[in-house]
Amino acid sequence: MASSELSHILNNANANLYPSESQPTLTTMMVSTLMLTKYPYVLFCKNAKNTSLWHQVNPQYWTKRNVLDWIEFHVEDSKFDARLLNMEFCNMDGTVLCQLSRETMTGMFGLGFGERLYQSLEVLKARHVDDLTQNCTLNETYELLDDFLLGFPQGLGLLDTVVVNNAPIDKKETPDFGYYSDYKTQLTPGSDNGYDSYSESLQSSTTGSFLNPSSPESTMSDSDPEYYPIPSKSFIKQEPLERKKRGRPPKLSRGSEHFVETKKNKHSPRGTHLWEFIRDILIHPEKNQGLMKWEDRRDGIFKFLKSEAVAQLWGQKKKNSSMTYEKLSRAMRYYYKREILERVDGRRLVYKFGKNSSGWKPEEVGM
DNA sequence: TAGTCTTTTCCTGGTT
DNA sequence: CAACCAGGAAAAGACT
Numbered sequence: 001m002a003s004s005e006l007s008h009i010l011n012n013a014n015a016n017l018y019p020s021e022s023q024p025t026l027t028t029m030m031v032s033t034l035m036l037t038k039y040p041y042v043l044f045c046k047n048a049k050n051t052s053l054w055h056q057v058n059p060q061y062w063t064k065r066n067v068l069d070w071i072e073f074h075v076e077d078s079k080f081d082a083r084l085l086n087m088e089f090c091n092m093d094g095t096v097l098c099q100l101s102r103e104t105m106t107g108m109f110g111l112g113f114g115e116r117l118y119q120s121l122e123v124l125k126a127r128h129v130d131d132l133t134q135n136c137t138l139n140e141t142y143e144l145l146d147d148f149l150l151g152f153p154q155g156l157g158l159l160d161t162v163v164v165n166n167a168p169i170d171k172k173e174t175p176d177f178g179y180y181s182d183y184k185t186q187l188t189p190g191s192d193n194g195y196d197s198y199s200e201s202l203q204s205s206t207t208g209s210f211l212n213p214s215s216p217e218s219t220m221s222d223s224d225p226e227y228y229p230i231p232s233k234s235f236i237k238q239e240p241l242e243r244k245k246r247g248r249p250p251k252l253s254r255g256s257e258h259f260v261e262t263k264k265n266k267h268s269p270r271g272t273h274l275w276e277f278i279r280d281i282l283i284h285p286e287k288n289q290g291l292m293k294w295e296d297r298r299d300g301i302f303k304f305l306k307s308e309a310v311a312q313l314w315g316q317k318k319k320n321s322s323m324t325y326e327k328l329s330r331a332m333r334y335y336y337k338r339e340i341l342e343r344v345d346g347r348r349l350v351y352k353f354g355k356n357s358s359g360w361k362p363e364e365v366g367m
Numbered sequence: 368t369a370g371t372c373t374t375t376t377c378c379t380g381g382t383t
Numbered sequence: 384c385a386a387c388c389a390g391g392a393a394a395a396g397a398c399t
Contacts (some may be wrong), residue, residue, distance in 0.1 A: 274374075322376090329388075330375080330377095330389090349387075
């Protein structure tokens with residue numbers, strides 16, 4: 001499937017299923033459109049796995065928390081080794097941050113990573129000036145994007161999944177999206193309310209090296225087995241050649257000296273369960289872009305039509321760009337034991353809702 | 368803080 | 384051979 005088609009499906013489907021999640025601003029739509037027109041990249045906020053709103057706030061007004069979240073985003077996005085960060089340098093608010101010169105930032109965070117942060121900050125500052133004044137011309141925006149891109153010779157990869165901000169600017173003029181307003185009333189019985197924000201779901205993973213080996217915070221040495229010098233490319237983290245460990249790879253975690261905390265809103269309920277996500281695709285056939293279909297509506301038998309697209313969509317929902325049907329189907333198989341699903345033998349991509357699932361029966365959804 | 372729950376990831380082996 | 388299925392194992396992270 002063409003990536004553009006897949007992206008279209010994913011974006012529409014997610015927007016259709018979870019329309020209550022925040023819509024892009026005019027500014028982000030404009031920038032995204034520009035980006036997608038001129039560059040097949042996403043420049044900022046494209047992999048924000050946290051729920052912080054740093055990108056929606058003028059950096060001048062960021063709290064220390066916002067600054068940390070912003071740095072965390074770039075650590076994760078660039079696969080920067082967080083152990084090399086000095087937490088003391090991360091402990092500042094936006095006012096202080098915005099006063100730092102490029103030299104100061106590269107001094108604090110290393111040439112590569114500091115430059116990345118500096119460029120990101122410049123873009124965000126300009127973007128919020130633009131929000132206020134609406135004076136940023138198309139050319140200026142292009143220049144900003146150019147500047148930002150030029151700062152990352154290897155730090156930006158092609159998008160795995162491009163989120164196209166194709167939502168209407170004015171809903172009233174676009175009746176196709178009218179269900180946004182009434183979606184909440186369409187939520188199925190038994191559906192939890194864990195539909196977390198989608199505004200951050202611009203996805204992709206990029207790799208890059210931003211560490212200056214001579215940067216003051218760098219404590220590694222030539223003998224550090226995890227690193228080896230690459231001519232002209234600074235230092236790149238070397239993946240060990242050993243077999244990957246089973247289980248979910250660990251996330252970088254906040255230690256006594258180093259950085260990155262994974263957090264979610266404590267007060268938000270657990271997110272949508274996979275089976276509920278699948279169910280919601282099925283019970284909104286007009287919105288699911290042919291991803292799945294009922295084989296037997298009354299018996300709850302359904303089939304994946306575009307298995308990888310559904311997996312990508314699930315991954316997008318969970319901010320996990322590496323989701324595959326293989327993994328999704330493993331999770332589905334765990335439902336057999338709990339009788340949320342029942343086996344359907346001999347039929348590929350076909351599953352059946354079990355007695356412990358709910359909200360899919362015609363009478364439950366008012367059909 | 369420990370335990371539980373729900374995935375996520377990886378894997379081996381089998382089937383279509 | 385690719386895609387899918389089955390299920391063990393280990394781990395993450397949210398929640399209780």
